[in-house]
Amino acid sequence: MKLDITFDDRALVVTGEFHRAYAATWTDPGEPESFEVYTITEAGVDITDIVSNAAFCEIEALALEAVGGEMEYAREQAAEWKREERMLEQRA
Structure with a gap:
């Protein structure tokens, strides 16, 4: 995954992988x-x-925030498409 991040007024391109959270079970402690x-x-x-360790951690946090924003936007778009689909079905 490639993300455009602004850090300390610098335009950065961050590549990496998003890992979803999962809940703990009896045998696994779970992960955020x-x-x-x-x-x-x-x-x-x-x-x-x-990049310093402190800056690296901040960039990781910004990347996670950016992924969350993209996921939220995708959820909102999916909900909007479902609403439009229902409205079109009601008209037919």
Whole structure:
């Protein structure tokens, strides 16, 4: 997954993988949702290895927030399409 993130007034492209949260069971403690960063690029230059640990954690949090926003938008769009579909079915 590729995300455009703004961090410290810098335009970054973050690639990584989103991991959904899952609840705990008797045999598994469960996990919160997370975003695993693979690379961070600025103006096409890979800066992953030179980003401080604190900045890396903040960028991960921003990426997770961006994914959440995309998922929320997708849910809203799906709900809107269902409402429109029902309205069209009622008219027919």
